[in-house]
Amino acid sequence: MFIQFIxxxxxxxxxxxxxLSQFEVGESQVNHxxxxxxxxxxxxxxxxxxKDSLELTDEDRRKLHDYIANENGTRFVVTHGTDxxxxxxxALAGLDGKTIVLTGALTxxxxxxxxxxxxxxxxxxxxQTAAPGVYIAMNGQIxxxxxxxxxxxxxxxxxxx
Amino acid sequence: MFIQFIxxxxxxxxxxxxxLSQFEVGESQVNHxxxxxxxxxxxxxxxxxxKDSLELTDEDRRKLHDYIANENGTRFVVTHGTDxxxxxxxALAGLDGKTIVLTGALTxxxxxxxxxxxxxxxxxxxxQTAAPGVYIAMNGQIxxxxxxxxxxxxxxxxxxx
Amino acid sequence: MFIQFIxxxxxxxxxxxxxLSQFEVGESQVNHxxxxxxxxxxxxxxxxxxKDSLELTDEDRRKLHDYIANENGTRFVVTHGTDxxxxxxxALAGLDGKTIVLTGALTxxxxxxxxxxxxxxxxxxxxQTAAPGVYIAMNGQIxxxxxxxxxxxxxxxxxxx
Amino acid sequence: MFIQFIxxxxxxxxxxxxxLSQFEVGESQVNHxxxxxxxxxxxxxxxxxxKDSLELTDEDRRKLHDYIANENGTRFVVTHGTDxxxxxxxALAGLDGKTIVLTGALTxxxxxxxxxxxxxxxxxxxxQTAAPGVYIAMNGQIxxxxxxxxxxxxxxxxxxx
Numbered sequence: 001m002f003i004q005f006i007x008x009x010x011x012x013x014x015x016x017x018x019x020l021s022q023f024e025v026g027e028s029q030v031n032h033x034x035x036x037x038x039x040x041x042x043x044x045x046x047x048x049x050x051k052d053s054l055e056l057t058d059e060d061r062r063k064l065h066d067y068i069a070n071e072n073g074t075r076f077v078v079t080h081g082t083d084x085x086x087x088x089x090x091a092l093a094g095l096d097g098k099t100i101v102l103t104g105a106l107t108x109x110x111x112x113x114x115x116x117x118x119x120x121x122x123x124x125x126x127x128q129t130a131a132p133g134v135y136i137a138m139n140g141q142i143x144x145x146x147x148x149x150x151x152x153x154x155x156x157x158x159x160x161x
Numbered sequence: 162m163f164i165q166f167i168x169x170x171x172x173x174x175x176x177x178x179x180x181l182s183q184f185e186v187g188e189s190q191v192n193h194x195x196x197x198x199x200x201x202x203x204x205x206x207x208x209x210x211x212k213d214s215l216e217l218t219d220e221d222r223r224k225l226h227d228y229i230a231n232e233n234g235t236r237f238v239v240t241h242g243t244d245x246x247x248x249x250x251x252a253l254a255g256l257d258g259k260t261i262v263l264t265g266a267l268t269x270x271x272x273x274x275x276x277x278x279x280x281x282x283x284x285x286x287x288x289q290t291a292a293p294g295v296y297i298a299m300n301g302q303i304x305x306x307x308x309x310x311x312x313x314x315x316x317x318x319x320x321x322x
Numbered sequence: 323m324f325i326q327f328i329x330x331x332x333x334x335x336x337x338x339x340x341x342l343s344q345f346e347v348g349e350s351q352v353n354h355x356x357x358x359x360x361x362x363x364x365x366x367x368x369x370x371x372x373k374d375s376l377e378l379t380d381e382d383r384r385k386l387h388d389y390i391a392n393e394n395g396t397r398f399v400v401t402h403g404t405d406x407x408x409x410x411x412x413a414l415a416g417l418d419g420k421t422i423v424l425t426g427a428l429t430x431x432x433x434x435x436x437x438x439x440x441x442x443x444x445x446x447x448x449x450q451t452a453a454p455g456v457y458i459a460m461n462g463q464i465x466x467x468x469x470x471x472x473x474x475x476x477x478x479x480x481x482x483x
Numbered sequence: 484m485f486i487q488f489i490x491x492x493x494x495x496x497x498x499x500x501x502x503l504s505q506f507e508v509g510e511s512q513v514n515h516x517x518x519x520x521x522x523x524x525x526x527x528x529x530x531x532x533x534k535d536s537l538e539l540t541d542e543d544r545r546k547l548h549d550y551i552a553n554e555n556g557t558r559f560v561v562t563h564g565t566d567x568x569x570x571x572x573x574a575l576a577g578l579d580g581k582t583i584v585l586t587g588a589l590t591x592x593x594x595x596x597x598x599x600x601x602x603x604x605x606x607x608x609x610x611q612t613a614a615p616g617v618y619i620a621m622n623g624q625i626x627x628x629x630x631x632x633x634x635x636x637x638x639x640x641x642x643x644x
Binding site: 034126137 | 194195200275276278281282284285287291300317
């Protein structure tokens with residue numbers, strides 16, 4: 001089994017800079033999470049973008065789409081900021097024969113308490129067991145692209161009404 | 162979406178007693194892990210057994226089988242010791258229409274570094290996305306019951322040769 | 323033994339708000355740290371201020387000074403932002419018969435990896451064993467007020483040259 | 484400033500072996516704790532013994548005593564199992580001009596929740612600020628050798644009555 005992880009930035013990889021009292025997107029935590037998860041399959045981590053998802057452009061999404069389209073692999077996990085994760089999921093529709101799972105975190109992976117590890121675990125399982133298509137793994141659920149939104153007031157993902 | 166979690170003991174729930182310098186199976190960590198994972202689906206946690214998996218008997222496995230058979234739910238995550246997880250998975254075969262995922266941990270969930278959170282995340286995703294059947298979620302992989310073993314020398318799960 | 327903990331804000335208590343992608347000062351972590359440290363002495367936690375230390379005013383420092391002056395206790399631990407910790411330490415000089423230890427953190431206590439727990443441990447010990455006076459406990463050292471500065475470029479505390 | 488850390492084993496360094504379901508004393512966690520504490524002083528870590536403190540012999544204690552006696556340094560932190568920490572503290576009495584602080588943990592340092600970091604922080608501060616002598620840093624307190632015992636029923640250190 002082989003999974004490609006593509007990192008694009010977002011809260012999951014945020015780090016803290018004291019001088020500024022601000023978080024900025026840091027080096028990806030995916031490798032650390034996979035090590036802690038004791039995974040034994042083959043994988044590759046591709047750091048494609050390093051942005052807050054609010055700053056992602058159409059061109060960024062095209063770049064991600066084309067990257068996946070050009071790969072021979074069929075299982076992809078994309079770490080992504082939460083604010084526009086549903087938009088990116090829709091932009092990846094139509095890539096035949098590939099299972100693509102987007103995930104991220106509502107709290108940075110560097111925190112003591114974070115949803116990042118659980119979410120990457122979900123994404124890894126869905127990339128193996130779900131039919132080809134685009135999914136979002138957040139809040140304990142595997143949502144299909146186009147049927148999910150982020151409820152910002154409640155800070156969680158939910159089915160589109 | 163509704164998932165039933167059945168806990169049976171094992172390393173995942175081990176705690177440390179100083180006086181004895183030994184681990185014993187403690188209260189289940191599943192609820193804590195789901196809270197950290199910010200899950201938003203409905204669930205129930207059923208503490209069925211509290212044993213090292215080496216001590217599980219045929220009767221214990223029958224009890225687990227019958228418990229699941231008698232429930233109306235279709236998604237189950239069973240936390241279990243690793244040493245005999247493959248045996249228990251096989252003992253649950255034949256429960257039609259139910260997706261049952263066994264998981265556990267090679268290092269206790271109470272440790273700083275543990276595979277428990279990642280594994281429960283995988284199990285939660287597989288319980289939603291995998292076809293009815295019995296699976297084991299360990300070492301980053303979703304194995305089918307009957308096709309997996311624990312390699313004790315290497316301390317990991319692998320496909321049966 | 324009795325120690326009074328006075329919290330004033332700073333990085334040690336920072337929390338993360340996703341929407342803003344910014345840290346803000348949150349509820350004090352001191353109680354959590356003392357619980358994890360299994361402390362058995364009597365203590366009280368007084369949340370006096372909740373600010374970044376760059377925003378502390380002369381009036382804030384006077385308030386802190388007067389609070390300590392009016393208490394009968396003799397052992398104080400003050401959690402404080404790091405940027406102006408040396409200034410506040412000097413502003414507390416001259417309070418006879420009291421051992422006052424300022425500490426904080428270069429990384430928030432809510433992070434997986436943080437100096438907060440170690441630093442509060444140091445401060446608690448120094449409040450018991452150091453002669454009356456004002457001290458700063460950071461980077462593994464107990465500095466005397468007036469003889470220490472924060473080297474911002476290196477992000478650490480050091481002796482004044 | 485220079486501190487020598489001497490490790491002798493005990494709960495603080497316990498690790499978990501799945502096959503045996505038992506903890507054994509592992510590699511010392513002191514270096515990891517000092518790194519997390521962002522300490523900036525010079526130090527050396529000497530792994531002298533690796534035992535449960537119930538198994539320490541008179542000869543072990545003599546070895547520790549002689550090691551410290553023969554060093555030129557004046558500040559020592561000794562990590563030690565908790566069960567016989569008071570006995571070892573008394574065995575180190577009479578080493579003139581040296582501040583020796585024994586510490587350890589009631590829960591292994593490899594756990595998510597552990598008193599190890601807080602305790603080593605206390606010991607580091609006491610090694611700097613306490614008068615020459617032998618001390619125990621546990622449960623938030625700096626006890627003098629000869630005036631402290633472990634209350635095993637309550638699993639904490641306390642003043643001798």
